[in-house]
Amino acid sequence: MANKCRDKKIVLASGVFDLLHLGHVRFLEEAKRQGGKDAELLVVIARDNTVEKMKGRKPVMSEDQRRALVESLKVVDEAVLGFEDFDIGDVIEKIKPDVIALGYDQASMEQQVREYVNTRNLDIKVLGIRKFEEDALHSSSKIRQKIVADFER
């Protein structure tokens, strides 16, 4: 998808993006900024089945809704669903990004990406983006917890 002859950089971010909150948006904005002026931000949305395998439960919002909502953000150029059998190498080979941005809660994925890129000596910048702190509810799990706590009061 990317073309290394162009000036425009492709930034790749991925995630679940369940219960969209400002932390997601700030992460995506910071990711895109790392690609420089005119960068394009492509977001890969984790499939419901992939999330269930990784976290033991499906997301609250369906994969189609999560994808459409992320693509409706100003900062996002394109949002696509991940592969059914998720493999970060497949995603990298298909998208050929210039930059891969990983969130604060994607440490294990960041490790896999760095190994993949280093082993193959690929010209890809791998970036861990720190958590954006401003509001206590910049976390989908904290939002779920608050809803349950409010219900139980």
Next chain:
Amino acid sequence: MANKCRDKKIVLASGVFDLLHLGHVRFLEEAKRQGGKDAELLVVIARDNTVEKMKGRKPVMSEDQRRALVESLKVVDEAVLGFEDFDIGDVIEKIKPDVIALGYDQASMEQQVREYVNTRNLDIKVLGIRKFEEDALHSSSKIRQKIVADFER
């Protein structure tokens, strides 16, 4: 804020926009479409205190987060917080919109807006936008219910 001498129409939408979902985005897209080409969409976000007075509970997300998240949507030109003592007349006089769009769950507000506009014979198109059906979770209250139900399983 609007200028009736210009071709560009100002569309006003308002709401709580707690737990942002695709139903919100589709409502805002349809609202903006009603303003024609080059319309500007201004969204007034209900204050936490106003929501508590109307619904008996505060929203899950704070007013600042709800405002910033709505403004991060492609379809939205500007999102502002409502007045502390909410009065739809004050909002109309301040913004002077060409179109006011009301959601399917804003029947009482729609009634107030129509009365205000008709009584003063204002040149404002008042539109009720029907619910966008595609996914069962296009409702903040249904999202909350699902989270609680998943927790109790």
